[in-house]
Amino acid sequence: MCCFTQPVKKVRDTRIFAREGDGSSQFIVYEMRLQAKDDLAMVLPLPVDRAKKEDAVRFINLEGYPEFFFDLCKGFPQRG
Secondary structure, X not given: OOXXXXXXXXXXXXXXXXXXXXXXXXXXXXXXXXXXOOOOOXXXXXXXXXXXXXXXXXXXXXXXXXXXXXXXXXXXXXXX
């Protein structure tokens, strides 16, 4: 569940993918459609190991891969 720093008009089409990585790491991909009057930030609370400090989270920009969830669905074909 995310929070926003300003009012939003509409949030829709939320998709979340999570997978365990090596060791104690994990990957989370979050996508949504958002309508808002003003610029804002989305806050997504993540549990982290406090001992890692700034290294606890690393962001990977998937802006160049807009079909991520479409491709992911190909692994789960619909029947009949």
